[in-house]
Amino acid sequence: MSDEVTIEIDGRPLKARKGQMLIEVADAHGIRIPRFCYHPKLSVAANCRMCLVEVEKAPKPLPACATPVADGMKVYTRSPKALAAQKATMEFLLINHPLDCPICDQGGECQLQDLALGYGRDVSRFAERKRVVAGPDLGPLVATDMTRCIHCTRCVRFGEEIAGVKELGAVGRGEHMRITTYVAHALRSELSGNVIDLCPVGALTSKPFRFRARPWELIQHEGIAPHDAVGSNVHIHTLRGRVMRVVPHDNEEVNETWLSDRDRFSYEGLYAPDRLERPLLREGGALQETDWALALERAAARLREVVAAHGPEAVGVLVSPSATLEELYLAQKLARGLGSGNIDHRLRQGDFGADPAMGCAPGLGMRIPELERVDAALLVGSDIRRDQPLLGLRLRKAGMRGAEIAVLNPVDYEFHFPVAHRLITDPPGMVRALAAIAADLVRHSELPVPPAVAGLVEGARAEERHAAVAHALRRAGRGVVVLGAQAHASPWFGALRLLAGYVAAASGAALAELPFGANAAGAWLAGAVPHRGPGGAPAQPAGLDARAMLERPCRAYLLLGVEPERDAWNPAAAARALGEAELVIQIAPWLSEAGRRWAHVALPAAAFAETSGTFVNADGRWQSFEGAARPPGEARPAWKILRVLGTLLDLEGFGYEDPEEIRRELRAAVEAAPEPAGTVAAVALPETTASLWRVGDVPIYAVDALVRRSRPLQETPLAVEAALRVAPATATRLGLAAGARVRVRQDGTQAELEVVLDRRVAEGCALVHAGVAGSEGLGPAVGPLEVVAG
Amino acid sequence: MSAAQEQGGGRVALDEKVRAEIDDWVRRYPPERRRSAVLAALRIVQHHNGGYLTVPLMDAVAEYLDIEPVSVYEVATFYSMLETRPVGRHHISVCTNVSCMLRGGEEILAHLERRLGVKAGESTPDGRYYLKREEECLAACCGAPAMQIDHVYYENLTPEKVDEILDRLERDDG
Numbered sequence: 001m002s003d004e005v006t007i008e009i010d011g012r013p014l015k016a017r018k019g020q021m022l023i024e025v026a027d028a029h030g031i032r033i034p035r036f037c038y039h040p041k042l043s044v045a046a047n048c049r050m051c052l053v054e055v056e057k058a059p060k061p062l063p064a065c066a067t068p069v070a071d072g073m074k075v076y077t078r079s080p081k082a083l084a085a086q087k088a089t090m091e092f093l094l095i096n097h098p099l100d101c102p103i104c105d106q107g108g109e110c111q112l113q114d115l116a117l118g119y120g121r122d123v124s125r126f127a128e129r130k131r132v133v134a135g136p137d138l139g140p141l142v143a144t145d146m147t148r149c150i151h152c153t154r155c156v157r158f159g160e161e162i163a164g165v166k167e168l169g170a171v172g173r174g175e176h177m178r179i180t181t182y183v184a185h186a187l188r189s190e191l192s193g194n195v196i197d198l199c200p201v202g203a204l205t206s207k208p209f210r211f212r213a214r215p216w217e218l219i220q221h222e223g224i225a226p227h228d229a230v231g232s233n234v235h236i237h238t239l240r241g242r243v244m245r246v247v248p249h250d251n252e253e254v255n256e257t258w259l260s261d262r263d264r265f266s267y268e269g270l271y272a273p274d275r276l277e278r279p280l281l282r283e284g285g286a287l288q289e290t291d292w293a294l295a296l297e298r299a300a301a302r303l304r305e306v307v308a309a310h311g312p313e314a315v316g317v318l319v320s321p322s323a324t325l326e327e328l329y330l331a332q333k334l335a336r337g338l339g340s341g342n343i344d345h346r347l348r349q350g351d352f353g354a355d356p357a358m359g360c361a362p363g364l365g366m367r368i369p370e371l372e373r374v375d376a377a378l379l380v381g382s383d384i385r386r387d388q389p390l391l392g393l394r395l396r397k398a399g400m401r402g403a404e405i406a407v408l409n410p411v412d413y414e415f416h417f418p419v420a421h422r423l424i425t426d427p428p429g430m431v432r433a434l435a436a437i438a439a440d441l442v443r444h445s446e447l448p449v450p451p452a453v454a455g456l457v458e459g460a461r462a463e464e465r466h467a468a469v470a471h472a473l474r475r476a477g478r479g480v481v482v483l484g485a486q487a488h489a490s491p492w493f494g495a496l497r498l499l500a501g502y503v504a505a506a507s508g509a510a511l512a513e514l515p516f517g518a519n520a521a522g523a524w525l526a527g528a529v530p531h532r533g534p535g536g537a538p539a540q541p542a543g544l545d546a547r548a549m550l551e552r553p554c555r556a557y558l559l560l561g562v563e564p565e566r567d568a569w570n571p572a573a574a575a576r577a578l579g580e581a582e583l584v585i586q587i588a589p590w591l592s593e594a595g596r597r598w599a600h601v602a603l604p605a606a607a608f609a610e611t612s613g614t615f616v617n618a619d620g621r622w623q624s625f626e627g628a629a630r631p632p633g634e635a636r637p638a639w640k641i642l643r644v645l646g647t648l649l650d651l652e653g654f655g656y657e658d659p660e661e662i663r664r665e666l667r668a669a670v671e672a673a674p675e676p677a678g679t680v681a682a683v684a685l686p687e688t689t690a691s692l693w694r695v696g697d698v699p700i701y702a703v704d705a706l707v708r709r710s711r712p713l714q715e716t717p718l719a720v721e722a723a724l725r726v727a728p729a730t731a732t733r734l735g736l737a738a739g740a741r742v743r744v745r746q747d748g749t750q751a752e753l754e755v756v757l758d759r760r761v762a763e764g765c766a767l768v769h770a771g772v773a774g775s776e777g778l779g780p781a782v783g784p785l786e787v788v789a790g
Numbered sequence: 791m792s793a794a795q796e797q798g799g800g801r802v803a804l805d806e807k808v809r810a811e812i813d814d815w816v817r818r819y820p821p822e823r824r825r826s827a828v829l830a831a832l833r834i835v836q837h838h839n840g841g842y843l844t845v846p847l848m849d850a851v852a853e854y855l856d857i858e859p860v861s862v863y864e865v866a867t868f869y870s871m872l873e874t875r876p877v878g879r880h881h882i883s884v885c886t887n888v889s890c891m892l893r894g895g896e897e898i899l900a901h902l903e904r905r906l907g908v909k910a911g912e913s914t915p916d917g918r919y920y921l922k923r924e925e926e927c928l929a930a931c932c933g934a935p936a937m938q939i940d941h942v943y944y945e946n947l948t949p950e951k952v953d954e955i956l957d958r959l960e961r962d963d964g
């Protein structure tokens with residue numbers, strides 16, 4: 001039997017799929033039916049009744065959002081009966097609506113306002129008192145004006161069905177019903193801002209944007225979000241050259257219709273007080289404002305001096321994994337033009353042993369929407385929900401459909417999907433556990449085992465729980481092994497990477513590599529790694545990786561968009577290296593306290609939304625964007641700064657007219673380069689034993705310079721400071737009391753931290769966040785840690 | 791009478807016997823529909839807590855049934871049989887809907903307000919009675935005017951009959 005039916009809407013014969021709701025069919029054909037509660041991504045609630053339409057032979061009007069099509073159905077959306085029903089609904093909705101549009105932020109983009117114009121009466125017949133509802137305080141991101149709520153429950157359904165944390169509910173009944181958390185608390189979801197878009201009225205609006213501008217004053221620009229590997233498509237709204245807000249731009253292939261709070265609210269950091277507006281030069285010990293010509297000339301001259309005195313290898317270039325493709329390409333071209341191979345974007349990576357065997361660029365190993373359809377997943381060192389919020393959402397969909405998801409983590413992160421297998425262990429234990437999973441696969445797979453992997457698997461014993469994970473991956477029609485940020489921070493990342501590569505290959509799963517940054521893939525393609533040039537061709541000359549550049553210090557550093565005191569794997573080593581360097585040139589939108597101490601030349605760069613460029617996302621999708629806002633003061637796009645610097649250094653090929661030209665050059669290089677095919681003979685293995693391991697993950701709102709400056713995000717419950725988070729058993733063993741302040745030592749560095757009991761942390765580990773206040777003075781993100789005294 | 795034990799930090803753990811009663815209801819639903827027992831669980835907990843629910847108790851129910859706390863608040867605030875603030879032990883609902891109104895329901899309510907010294911919606915200071923705000927039809931129209939005290943219906947009321955009923959209740963209560 002065919003699944004197709006023919007119906008007629010407003011006299012137009014239309015084909016539809018059986019079971020589709022009337023409203024979907026109408027939408028697909030551009031027939032507009034008014035609605036509030038219906039949303040294509042949410043379940044059908046049919047509670048607003050705005051979508052009532054007349055259906056032939058039905059005695060009463062029917063809600064189009066909850067009426068499945070049937071063959072031969074005749075529907076009238078604008079007949080007198082339909083219109084009367086729609087108008088009556090509108091009248092009822094407005095009875096308890098305050099009609100305070102002049103002071104409502106939603107004004108101008110309000111569905112209620114729009115539809116009231118079409119379906120409302122001029123004068124209200126309701127003369128009685130309207131209800132007033134006090135809005136709950138939902139924290140720094142979402143403002144509430146609950147008197148305006150029309151109880152469509154979109155926000156409630158979003159929490160329950162999409163975000164996976166139901167925080168808002170419909171409390172009370174009838175006229176007393178209100179949307180609230182009931183017990184006051186700030187929203188904890190990493191996706192909470194989406195309720196702002198979903199709310200059809202002005203009940204839930206953006207708190208940071210409150211009363212800042214009217215929608216019709218704003219200019220809308222397209223952009224790409226700068227914080228994770230999704231590359232969410234956004235609309236940037238500006239007023240007189242300043243970014244006023246960021247909202248999602250639908251793209252089913254990338255972010256659907258959603259946006260993470262990090263991508264939505266990070267713009268608030270743009271105009272932070274430490275924004276660099278003019279070039280600075282260190283003169284007689286102090287940084288002084290200067291003009292561009294002098295700053296650039298001096299930067300070039302000093303770089304030349306260092307090269308002349310110590311050779312080009314004395315120059316190290318550290319670039320942000322969220323820099324644009326064009327910036328990254330020029331930065332590596334500049335380093336290599338000087339004769340230095342020291343360029344890297346992987347500041348948070350702990351081990352580079354697998355470098356020769358790495359692919360062309362890290363990515364998901366599949367299209368983003370395909371992640372929704374995996375049957376099994378193994379997360380290795382990944383808090384995918386906070387590190388890559390919208391990939392977490394895709395994986396949640398798979399999980400809710402029954403995918404068997406396993407996690408191998410040092411912290412038992414709270415996920416919004418069911419976890420079938422939990423392997424929670426310390427950093428060396430993670431390598432052993434992954435080797436055990438690989439060992440089980442060796443027994444079941446014909447695939448030749450690469451020598452380096454054979455070395456790792458040798459002696460590994462697969463217990464039942466390891467075999468169960470291997471089995472899940474093998475059995476899955478479509479599986480994925482995810483190497484997350486915590487895996488990259490491991491001092492044995494090389495081992496994890498090789499093992500994960502083997503586990504994926506032997507079980508027929510995809511390998512997803514998800515390091516930090518919006519453009520890690522772009523950085524690899526652009527050649528911002530020490531061993532590969534643009535497109536992945538072997539680099540000439542090869543140089544030092546990010547960790548080595550800071551641990552075996554260089555004489556001169558060029559920093560592009562990074563703050564090593566927060567962004568480096570080993571901030572203590574970074575501070576030492578940069579503090580002692582002869583020359584530090586910082587190209588960045590902001591200059592932190594630490595940067596102020598060590599920079600010799602600071603060149604103000606355009607930030608997110610202010611520059612054109614390209615990000616390559618986890619899909620391998622090149623997403624280019626234009627500048628939307630004016631950089632403040634004299635700040636300039638970094639690609640232009642690099643272009644001038646290259647020219648001043650008399651390097652070849654820096655005469656670009658526009659980023660398009662840079663892109664073309666890089667594209668040609670990518671197309672020409674052969675697929676990398678290196679191998680690794682052996683990688684470092686954990687041999688150190690420690691009585692306590694530091695696990696330094698980076699909290700969601702600490703990942704880069706922009707989010708760290710967004711005040712609203714820093715005020716959410718998800719923004720945390722460094723503490724010594726240990727499991728109760730570990731605390732007992734070490735004699736640590738909750739709330740006590742203790743001194744910890746790591747690699748010759750010290751810090752004072754508060755003891756917090758945290759059941760999620762693996763036994764023998766201490767979760768001491770990286771990238772946040774309180775841990776800047778410490779060493780490696782992952783490594784032995786010692787508690788000195790209470 | 792208790793439903794739970796303090797655990798510190800504003801959390802409570804449901805008593806053994808309360809859990810056992812809830813389990814009795816949980817068993818009636820498929821395992822993945824554990825949440826369906828929420829209504830019964832709240833009724834049981836309210837009963838053991840002297841007639842009303844508290845946030846820590848609702849949270850404990852949420853935890854026990856593995857659902858989000860706000861889902862429990864939704865249910866608890868929806869049903870008028872569940873109370874989410876401290877009220878008296880005996881819940882009195884007087885019907886003042888059409889049939890009862892025609893047969894003197896409002897007079898019954900006024901009489902109760904006088905006798906108890908509280909208005910509808912309030913509890914007596916001794917914590918014995920809670921006179922609920924107007925209830926919709928109690929579905930006892932044939933015996934109008936009607937009222938309900940706790941789980942028991944009383945019909946064809948007169949002020950004298952009401953006094954008798956309360957006197958008896960107070961005697962039994964001791």
Ligand code: SF4
Pocket residue numbers: 148149150151152153154155156179198199200201203204
């Ligand atoms: S707050 Fe907005 S989204 Fe939520 S129920 Fe009310 S109108 Fe709907």
Ligand code: FES
Pocket residue numbers: 034035036037038045046047048049050051052063064065066
């Ligand atoms: S859109 Fe159909 S009832 Fe709300």
Ligand code: FES
Pocket residue numbers: 885886887888889890891927928929930931934935936
């Ligand atoms: S009207 Fe009172 S019981 Fe029905």
